[in-house]
Amino acid sequence: MNYLVAVLPDRTQAEAAYSALEKEGLPNDGINILGEGYQSADDYGLIDPNIEAKKEIKRELFWLVGFGFIAGFAFNWLTAIEIIPEGAPIVNHILGGIFGAGAGALGAYFSGGAVGLTIGSGDALPYRNRLNAGKYLVIVKGTGELTDRATRILRQFEPENIQGYSEPIGT
Structure with missing residues (x-):
């Protein structure tokens, strides 16, 4: 067609x-x-770039949060940075992983949103x-x-x- x-x-x-x-x-x-006075873009089925951006963010969240946690955990384990000085090493490693997962989520939001808005539409x-x-x-x-x-x-x-x-x- x-x-x-x-x-x-x-x-x-x-x-x-x-x-x-x-x-x-x-x-x-x-x-x-x-x-x-005629059909709108939504009525016709023209792709809404915001919907495409949300799909791309979800797709990237799946991967980047998990990899971010693993990377944050590994970085803290290798460098032995004490986020909480009185805490056990595993607590600091887990906190490093949580910070890495947060960084992955931000990356998914900004890069996935930009890709979905510009290319996906x-x-x-x-x-x-x-x-x-x-x-x-x-x-x-x-x-x-x-x-x-x-x-x-x-x-x-x-x-x-x-x-x-x-x-x-x-x-």
């Missing part, structure tokens, strides 16, 4: 583009308008920003031949941006 996304500055141009696509015989079920974030700025998206879904026809039609409306995407095989 192929997708074509055109960014248009206002509602009248988006509606005119939709009408032109209909007039050329493109199927209505493959054409969508996103923007105020793909082009969804710029499109969401354009929708928030009052612009409209015309999305055409269909075969390669259909999106090529739609590209020729949409170029007449001088969109701010027009981008084609191919869905990977097997999804």
